[in-house]
Amino acid sequence: MAGSRGFERPRVARSARRNGQSVSARHTLALAGTAHALHDGYTDLIYVLLPVWQTEFALGYGMLAALRGLYAGVMALLQLPSGWLAEKIDGRIILAAGTLLAAAGYALAGVTGSLVGLSAALALSGAGSSTQHPIASAAVSRAYGDSARGPLGTYNFTGDLGKAAIPALTSLLLTLMPWRGALWLMAVLGAAVAAAILLLMPPVVRANPSRQVQKRAGRDRGGFWVLFAIGVLDTGVRMGLLTFLPFILAEKGASLPMVGIALAMVFLGGAAGKFFCGWLGSRVGVLMTVLATEGGTAACIVGVLVLPLVPLFILLPLLGLMLNGTSSVLYGTVPELTPADKAERAFALFYTGTIGSGAISPIFYGVLGDWLGAYWATAATAVVALSIYPLAFALASRLADGRKAA
Template identity: 75%
Template sequence: MTKEDTRRPGATAPASRPREHPDARCTLAIAGTAHALHDGYTDLIYVLLPLWQAEFGLGYGMLAALRGLYAAAMAVLQLPSGWLAERVDGRVVLAIGTALAAGGYALAGFTGSLVGLCGALALSGAGSSTQHPIASAAVSRAYGASARGPLGTYNFTGDLGKAAIPGITSLLLTLMPWRGALWLLAAVGAVVALIVLLLMPPIGMVEGVKPPRTPSSRGHGGFSLLFAIGVLDTGVRMGLLTFLPFLLQEKGASLPAVGVGLALVFLGGAAGKFACGWLGDRIGVLPTVLVTEGGTAACILAVLVLPTVPLFALLPVLGGMLNGTSSVLYGTVPDLTPPDRAERAFALFYTGTIGSGAISPVLYGVLGDWVGAHWATAATALVALTTLPLVFALAPCLADIQARECNGSDIGQHRPNKAGA
């Protein structure tokens, strides 16, 4: 074994770069477009809530229930979507899901009742349940053993959609009624569904591309550890964002300044998602996650003690640390999963992280009511540090995979996905 092969545990990238398949970039571009659309649809609800409050006379509890209905439909149906994509062509499932997500918003534009609005959001959320497991698996299979960096790029495109679609909608609402704006956005979704159906390459292992690494006997335990890290990491991120606006206000920030601060966090987060996927591919999972989780804890504690000006300078770094871990974790899912079950693994992982994102703000909010916002924020830093032992426990699983890859034992052991064959 050469010196290049003797990487430290967690550095799972092979010494020589696998060859890229000609269709890989097309797969990444279309999967990223679908990700941007679906994540934009998810956050579009925040722009529409005040309009629906005025239109239907809703209270805050019902408005929160509308947002929760969309998220619940998306989270609950991800596993069935992954299971279905293993049995039929994943492109068809993703295209139908994208069409349903768009159709839900079109229906919301037609409805004149609260019941109809609930049904429309449930339909759109159900359609969006197909995107994460299928598009992630498509990128994973297209790039094979070098998929971690492209998966980071795919993760980054979701943030672009979260920024672009609500922003464009806000502009459209100055030019037309909200119903017309939804019909226009639904038409965009229909176009994306056609692109997925007609132009996306087959979702399967492709000839000439080194497949993702075959999990060792520790693979199942490794995925459980990865799942736990992802759930805790998401909880930390959502918990901190719950308290950050109030902490900034306590330090004298005005309401517009709080908005600027949050924007800095989100911009840093998008950059962190993009960079850390590739960084994990270069230096390994273990050192990257140790840096991002340790950096997250340090930045959270700094938020509590720094005055306003240096704090605002730190906020993009905080965002990068908060969000960067997610790209590394998503990119490691294929390493711990049999290639023909990638959709199911991604579906399970995303279900856990989305569920954590929904529940954790409530838990941290209750803690904040009990001990105060400062101590509850400090608790998020402590939870970030609890992921570090889990990362060290995960390292031997990744080291086993790397060792087997260096010995060439994982070549030729993969069968193509049934749907993409």
């Protein structure tokens, strides 16, 4: 009996440690997801404010586009430095500081009376938001270890919740108060999230480089760049299609309100795709999931081109699911192709590439649309989606775990 009790104690201790690690991981995911929702909401909040600023500062469309580009450009450019900094300092501290900086940018936008001040405020907020993607992604990856793909899909999904909630909340506030007061409230919200991250988020686990090298011995490091290429092409397909979708819907007889509803259906399907496909990838593997989502995307794009308006509306949520589903699988694979102590840097590089593709690809497809017309340019996005197939097979051959690859 005594021997039995002695045998049970280590098992109980190990179980307690596992339970503690699970609770810590869930806290990390919850706060990383909250940060993702806030920062992505801040990014898309600009769209709500552009008409307000046009009236307030007498701005033309070109300057309004430049303001949006300033925020996104600063955020993209500073992601790599943010990732490098987080390798030296606890990522929780950097993430909290970045969140507070992003909130301060919107607070400054609420008090400025000039275009220069507004530009500085957006640059400041974009700089703060540059910390979120690389650090929060790496925190979730380290918290869950080899089981991170599904939680990273959940983390990816929370960004879409923020994109829907924060602009909608601000739109409501704009009906109740001046726009400056609404921005100050959004800044207070950001400061509260920053405090929660600093006080409640577990420290970001530091990786053991020697253990990671041993664990991933023999892995082809070129796999990350194959993954990067897939991410760039996948983002380009999504942004290219969304560029032309409103015009195709209008040509099929959709009114302006119907176009808005159609886009909402695509975005809702996209949010579901981010949540569902991250977990699907952890069960059936990267290869099968990417083949399904990219093939499904190409098929849905053909449906967009050939279906009448009513069946097309029915197809739109599925289109959104396929368009966005690949991204969660890709984000969840970054840790598998990167030394654990370089996760922040890898996520920063990956997000910089996808954000850059999102900025550049609409220009490319727009020029193609001017040359060939909207329908043929949209068809080109389906071809690009299918061109990801060989890259998916190449990526599968570079993943260490064949079960996850296929």
